Amino acid sequence: MSNQAKNIIIWGAGKIGRGFIADLFFKAGYNLTFVDSNWELIKQLNSQKQYTIVNLPSLEEKEEVIIKDFQAFHISEKDQIFQKINERSILSLVVFPSAFEQIAKDIALIIEKRSMNKINRPLDILMSTNTFQPSEQFKKYLFKELSKAGREYFYQYIGLVDTLIIRMGIEPTPEMKEKDALTVLTNGYPELTLDRKSFKGEPPQFKSFVYTTNMSHEEKRKMYTYNTIHAVYAYLGEQKEYQYIIESIQDQAIQQMAVEALNESSRALQKEFGYSDEEMKEWNNRVLKNMANPMLKDKINRVGADPIRKLKKEDRLIGPALMCIRNGIMPYFLAKAVAAAFLFVSEEDQASRTIQEYLKNHSIKEAIREFCQLDREVELIQLISDHYQKLSETKNVNEDLSRIKVKKQLYEIGFEYEKEYRGCAQCLIAAFFKYVGKSNPSLFQSASGFSGGMAITGDGPCGGYSGGTMIMGSYVGRRLEKLDIDGDKETQYKAYEMAQKLHDKFIETYGSVICADIHKQIFGKSFCLKSKEVRKEFEEAGAHLDKCTTVVAMAASWVADILRDEGYL
Incomplete structure (x- = not known):
């Protein structure tokens, strides 16, 4: 590799840049050159001429690195x-994505000058920031500033390379700061994943460099695991008035829920992108460690x-939740x-x-709807709303995990059956038969005409509602043998309730x-399914991908x- 390739500019001298x-x-x-907007930091770097990185991958592992022989510019x-x-x-x-617009102006000037001065060699810009597809976001700002010649130069010589930042600063x-005011403490994550094809x-x-040709999948896997569980720890921990993430991790109830959230996201990633059980298990073990x-x-x-x-x-939260619903x-x-x-709530934020x-x-x-940018995803909106009401009233984050296990299993079976068999x-009804391990063929058959709002007309009750009412009635319902005795009123009203x-x-x-x-809520329009043409449109709208399946x-x-x-369950 040439001497030229042994130099790097690090634009952003914060914890991740330095650490x-x-x-x-x-x-x-x-050879390192730092650029930053913080004058005091730049002065300190140039004055000290070195700083310490403390990498702590675990309690048993510790590495101290002295970074020196660098330059730093404002x-x-x-x-x-x-x-x-x-x-x-x-x-x-x-840098943070919020700084992209301003920095794009500086980088655009650099590109224009390189173009005018005919510096005809590549410049690869590693987008070392914690967001999805930062290169696309940055490119939009950059192209607002570039001339036609600058854009042509960009396409020929400038690489915007997405990366995965997993190390935490x-x-x-x-004690560390007293020894070295510029010390950076990290979790010591050893690898940087980069988009090979963008160079x-x-x-x-x-x-330490790991190259991938499918960066979008890797970005989502990282965001929907590392960032997801980190957010779960933070937001649930704040409900218990904890100050540190480690307190959430050491709280058994929060840890259980964080792992469950990680599992939800991981299973969705597997279904969406084809990761194997072994791959995700190994990945998640690293996440938790x-x-x-x-x-x-x-x-x-x-x-x-x-x-x-x-x-x-x-x-990190809505993204994997929507992926779960799709799958x-x-x-x-x-x-x-x-x-x-x-x-x-944070007064500082x-x-x-x-x-x-x-x-x-x-x-x-x-x-x-406003902050999560949701609209037709009414089931997710309801799930969040239900949790919000409970947390608002009690601040109790604990859950009956055995209860949740049952409802999640039936959710999945119901989704799977509607996707596969329709009706x-x-x-x-069949989902409950599968769950309890026994069936009632007559009950199943009697629901044949209930689909699509009764006889696929759309103007009757949803089959999820009518089928659910039938299943509950099979457990608690008015009995024929008691009709001429007391009318079985007590049981009848229990079924109503x-x-x-x-x-x-x-x-x-x-x-x-x-x-x-319900169609209007989830599709934006209703369907009367009596004709083949409408049924085709209904399917193309995602009826049995994630719409009626989710209902x-x-x-x-x-x-x-x-x-x-x-x-009864």
């Missing part, structure tokens, strides 16, 4: 920065900060974490205050029990709750 990117490249023999020192970038083939952007202990120059080849180091006292307020960003549709998995614990995020102000004048469902009422509970869940979630009305799944979970409350 991860610098660590990897310094160990590989690169972003206002543009001539020096431009000269340094001209001498280098790799630049790492280690933690606030060092007072314009020769990719660096050293031990990286989180569980008691020496890494990461603050809950830091991890939970900026909930507006973290509640977005593709981010027939009930995102129960993910939804609980989302609810807790809406209750997260403007985003959390913005959410709380919004909630003063809006319902939780309105807030979910919502019968599929819900249970059916009303199911009715109320449909009203809360869909605003109706009528098939056509049946939710109905099955509600019936499970009602029957369990009555002692």
